[in-house]
Amino acid sequence: MPTVWFCIVAVMIAIYVVLDGFDLGAGILHLVVAKTHEERRAVLASIGPVWDGNEVWLLAGGGTLYFAFPALYASSFSGFYLPLMMVLWLLILRGIAIEFRNHIEGPVWVPIWDTIFSCASALLAIFFGAALGNVVRGVPLDASGYFFLPLWTDFSAGQDAGILDWYTVLIALAAFFTLAEHGALWLALKTEGAVEARARRTASLLWWGVLALAAIITLVSFQVQPHLGESLRERPWGYVFPLLAVAGLIVMKWTDGLRAFLGSCIFIVGMLTSVVFGVYPDVLPSNGDPNLSLTIYNSAAPPYGLSVGLMWFIPGIALATGYFVYTYRSFSGKVRG
Secondary structure, rough: HHHHHHHHHHHHHHHHHHHHHHHHHHHHHHHHHOOOHHHHHHHHHHOOOHHHHHHHHHHHHHHHHHHHOHHHHHHHHHHOOHHHHHHHHHHHHHHHHHHHHHHOOOOOHHHHHHHHHHHHHHHHHHHHHHHHHHHHHHHHOOOOOOOOOOEEEEOOOOOOOOOOHHHHHHHHHHHHHHHHHHHHHHHHHHOOOHHHHHHHHHHHHHHHHHHHHHHHHHHHHHHHHHEEEEEHHHHHOOOOOOOHHHHHHHHHHOOOOOHHHHHHHHHHHHHHHHHHHHOOOOEEEEEHHHHHHOOOOOOOHHHHHHHHHHHHHHHHHHHHHHHHHHHHHHHHOOOOO
């Protein structure tokens, strides 16, 4: 049962990154692909009906994590307290900028909302990438399962590393490029005219950065976290996940429109599932003593609670999925005006 819930949490996080990833990417490129007031309204219109719903998956993933792996939730939320507060403020500012842009207009306010929206989106991509890097690298867990990390130390990826080191910054940069590419393909799919043309050109350029960073982080991740290689040697079928990411990269480059966007989705899912497969059964590795790592076994809720929770989770997630399918079908096609 812990393995089932581990997979559920991983799937929910992947869904969040795929869905909220494109509107974060649209925010990153907001000031790049849209030059006029009308063009920027078109960018916001492309995500307007769905951006707040996409963020529900982040809340749902956090709630599921709290239910299924309470020890992990307690440890990570205390150890990452400062960056989590920063993420919360960025989410708040981003939401305010999107909503207030349409209600408080003026020659001063509109540029402020546009800048906040773009900067908050970029910083969220960077913070989420750094968080993923910390999970792969590991944290200095003690015997009680808790840890503390400063924001940075000497930028080495050793046992005395901070939240930011050369490796987590590299992962953050890869996340930034990946979500910007994801957003560019979304805007190319949803907009028309000059915005669509700029989005296509931007996506074409960003693809090379995504390719280079994906190759680099794949190579260095095996050095930083040896458990990744051990997982592949023990379970060779796991190569399907990085191959999925490679397939997504190819589709992104040699197709356009919906196919290219779906290729970006496949790439993101492939990269995230590669990480999940590589760290399993750990949920938060220790970068000191491996025996202190939090795993699906020592951090999970009692089996009875997990079994009962699964019975409630299935109909709940079915309703949520139906809602999202209906929403995306209702607002399919190009935005107008």
